[in-house]
Amino acid sequence: MVEHQDEKILAELQKDGRATNQQLADSVGMSTSACWRRVRALEERGIISGYSALVSREQAGFATSAILHVSLERHDTAFVDEFVSRVKERREVLECFATTGDADYHLRVVVRDMDAYNKFLDDFMFRIPGIRHVRTNVILKEIKTGVALPF
Amino acid sequence: MVEHQDEKILAELQKDGRATNQQLADSVGMSTSACWRRVRALEERGIISGYSALVSREQAGFATSAILHVSLERHDTAFVDEFVSRVKERREVLECFATTGDADYHLRVVVRDMDAYNKFLDDFMFRIPGIRHVRTNVILKEIKTGVALPF
DNA sequence: TTCCATTTCGGTAGAATATACCGAAAACTT
DNA sequence: AAGTTTTCGGTATATTCTACCGAAATGGAA
Known part of the structure; x- marks a missing residue:
């Protein structure tokens, strides 16, 4: 279902959800177009359900x-x-x-x-x-x- | 510390961590350059500690x-x-x-x-x-x- | 208030990136 | 082995990012 290369992409996008497609493609060893297609497929299948900024709870005033x-x-x-x-x-x-x-x-x-x-x-x-x-x-x-x- | 406009930006980036700067600027009612500066400041101050893709636990095989x-x-x-x-x-x-x-x-x-x-x-x-x-x-x-x- | 210093603003242009399309290579089926 | 389908890498254009500019707004001090 989720192949090894997809897992590498997911791991990277978990570490940096705003990584550019080029960075992604480099770090998983793939062409930019192939990488971009896989990311889009993961989004469409709902395996990537979204992206979020991680906000510091304390600094944002939630003590x-x-x-x-x-x-x-x-x-x-x-x-x-x-x-x-x-x-x-x-x-x-x-x-x-x-x-x-x-x-x-x-x-x-x-x-x-x-x-x-x-x-x-x-x-x-x-x-x-x-x-x-x-x-x-x-x-x-x-x-x-x-x-x-x-x- | 964290102003109202910053909170609007944070709320938006929590909902969509890959929103473009233009989308952000529109939804908080600000020019793209002002918006971009504020986002960068939030990142540098560590209020935004990072970005992450949200991955479906079940679909990714963690039962x-x-x-x-x-x-x-x-x-x-x-x-x-x-x-x-x-x-x-x-x-x-x-x-x-x-x-x-x-x-x-x-x-x-x-x-x-x-x-x-x-x-x-x-x-x-x-x-x-x-x-x-x-x-x-x-x-x-x-x-x-x-x-x-x-x- | 008035002046000056500092910060924040919106606009813009060149650099970087995303996105869709192409034919070729690979994988799978029969 | 031949035909079908999928996946690939390369590329062109449309979008977006990012840093710079002068202008406007803000905040003290006299």
């Missing part, structure tokens, strides 16, 4: 972040769908995963300060119907925040 | 991922530094956060399959000195995986 463990009261699709759709549209929630273990969901939330986090809980999280339990683990330090898949 | 809760036996800098430096260089570990709560660290690990995950634990995680406890929460579903800060 506070936390990992939330959330459990639902019940797991009817109605409740689950409601939870999922609400979470998706809250931009403070950068990540949300359904997991095995004690909690049903792991969320990572990023806000400007503790006030904003408190507001997030009161105005949003605690108002979602069917929530059994929310445990907050404040992030003390970001050891690593990567987006690159380990090709 | 398995998990969230790990890790606790250390002791918290001497020696043990902590060892743990941190080892985690940083393992590319399967996309994210690692030091948190409050029961565990000391939350990690998100992405691998091709369960075999690879088992190997990751045996060959890497369980060999780090000073680990007290590791709990694996397998990710059943990715509800949301975002990188964009909520400007």
Whole structure:
């Protein structure tokens, strides 16, 4: 499905999403036209779903972040769908995963300060119907925040 | 520090990290040269730390991922530094956060399959000195995986 | 206020790059 | 082996980047 040369391209574009086609072609050992075609195909197939600037959370003024463990009261699709759709549209929630273990969901939330986090809980999280339990683990330090898949 | 117009640029570049300078200038209502200068300044100040292609985990062949809760036996800098430096260089570990709560660290690990995950634990995680406890929460579903800060 | 210094602006031109098309080479099928 | 399809590298043009310019805006100090 994804060939070796594609993986090299993907690895490069993960490292530098704004690399020029010429740089790309050089670093994977391909002609510019062949390389450009492969990139476009990867985009069209959705293997590359987009490109993003990586912004420094602290410097951009988002001092506070936390990992939330959330459990639902019940797991009817109605409740689950409601939870999922609400979470998706809250931009403070950068990540949300359904997991095995004690909690049903792991969320990572990023806000400007503790006030904003408190507001997030009161105005949003605690108002979602069917929530059994929310445990907050404040992030003390970001050891690593990567987006690159380990090709 | 980061002005309103900069935030608009950052928001746009988070949505499309390969937007041309002209597109950017249009969408934030600025001349191309002014826009280009601001982008370069944001890069030089490290507010934009880089650019990345966003690659579909599933389509790229990484079927398995998990969230790990890790606790250390002791918290001497020696043990902590060892743990941190080892985690940083393992590319399967996309994210690692030091948190409050029961565990000391939350990690998100992405691998091709369960075999690879088992190997990751045996060959890497369980060999780090000073680990007290590791709990694996397998990710059943990715509800949301975002990188964009909520400007 | 008025003046001067500094920063930020928009416009522009040459250099660099992206993008689509071409015929040739390679790979695959029968 | 012949025919079909895919992928290749090279190239021309349209687009975009990047650095420079003088003008406008901004911010203090007298």
